Amino acid sequence: MPAQHPTDDVLIEHLRKGDAGAFKAIYVRYWRPLYGFVYQQLGSKQDAEEILHDLFLSLWQNRDKVHIQQLSVYLFVAVRNLTNKFIKSKINLRKYREYQLLHRIVESTQPEEIGNPEDLLQAVERVMQQMPEKTARIFRLSKIEEMPVKKIAATLNLTEKAVEYHITKSLQMLRQQLQRFQSHN
Incomplete structure (x- = not known):
């Protein structure tokens, strides 16, 4: 050149x-x-x-x-x-995975199997500490504070697709941890 x-x-x-x-x-x-x-x-x-x-x-x-x-x-x-395109591919799986996760928890876990609910809360908190900061923040806003995706996107100056990607990512991590949690109880 x-x-x-x-x-x-x-x-x-x-x-x-x-x-x-x-x-x-x-x-x-x-x-x-x-x-x-x-x-x-x-x-x-x-x-x-x-x-x-x-x-x-x-x-x-x-x-x-x-x-x-x-x-x-x-x-x-x-x-x-x-x-x-990457985010959209993750979003397409999100609703299905959420359904799977909730269905699996409801169908396979009896209240007496959980043991101490504090243990479950601690397991969830441990997973959230392992998440990237942005993913954990979006999870808290979405699932704990029940803020709509659109509002989270506006608050954090992200696209709705990016917010949905982080929600999917957090649910994947939680699902993996909950499987381990259930197998220990």
Whole structure:
């Protein structure tokens, strides 16, 4: 590549020609702000990294097919779309998993099996301490304070899909812990 700090337009041009150096320069230039954006939405390092991997893999694989006018706009729109798709895939499972969890607890647990209700509350509290801070906060607002998803989203400046993702994530963690709790009693 000719310039030490090429413009986005130059990087796009070289990327289309299969220049791995241009791809690396784009990656280095945009990875951190894209990661910050995705992490803010999901609160999960692993999920954010996976989404960025998919984004950059797609960029490289489709380098000669995509028409990019503004690289930063293209990348942020693409990563937002991938994040929303990821969240939506988690949301589709949420209601089913909530139903499963509640059904399993109601059907399989008799009041005498719980033993001390304080033990169950402590188990739930332990799980909440293990959750990422944002996930635990959203769980508290949703399930304990019974705040609607829309209001949580407005309060925390998140999309409704992001809030629903965190609720799903918290329910998964709780379900796993409750299974262990039930198996110990």
